[in-house]
Amino acid sequence: MRHPEAPAPGTLLGSHYDHCFGCGPRQTHGLQLEARAGEGVEVTAEFTVKPVHQGGPGLAHGGVLVTAMDEALGSLNWMLHTASVTRRLETDFVRPVPVDTVLHIHARVTGVHGRKIYCAAEGRLDGPGGPVAIRAQALFVQVRLEHFTTHGRPEDIKAAMENPDVLKRARAFEVNP
Secondary structure (H helix, E strand, O other): OOOOOOOOOEOOOOOOOOOOOOOOOOOOOOOOOEEEOOOOOOOEEEEEHHHEEEOOOOOOOOHHHHHHHHHHHHHHHHHOOEEEHHHHHHEEOOOEEEEEOOOEEEEEEEEEEEOOOEEEEEEEOOOOOOOEEEEEEEEEEEEEOHHHHHOOOOOOHHHHHHOOOOHHHOOOOOOOO
């Protein structure tokens, strides 16, 4: 179920950490994926494939597309109001994604059992109703803040903790590595 304190539908979720490869605005070659709260326990996201994201000539690299799906699925944490990490991510590539294309992603929670969060997503071309280019199913596992502070690089943790913006400081640790 959607947490009572989850962002309202349509709310831009923003970056959880400025240096995140998936959503961080300070990652010039990152995805800079933008996610919005959806209805229920779902999010919508957009990612523009740039020339630096190429695999084959003029096409998105498959690993970059998987990263976009992981980032969108990880954004579901906001709807559940919990921190979790990716345990398993299974991806089906349906059609090529050209450079300069906007990939429209719809992610949703399909079930929760204890600490396990099951979810799925689709990435579409040419708009939210366009042809499916990629599908993913994932299992996330809820974790405590210590997961990040114990395993992260000390200087990055220190910088995030010293951020005067309390919201950004809290959000820095709600990620899906």
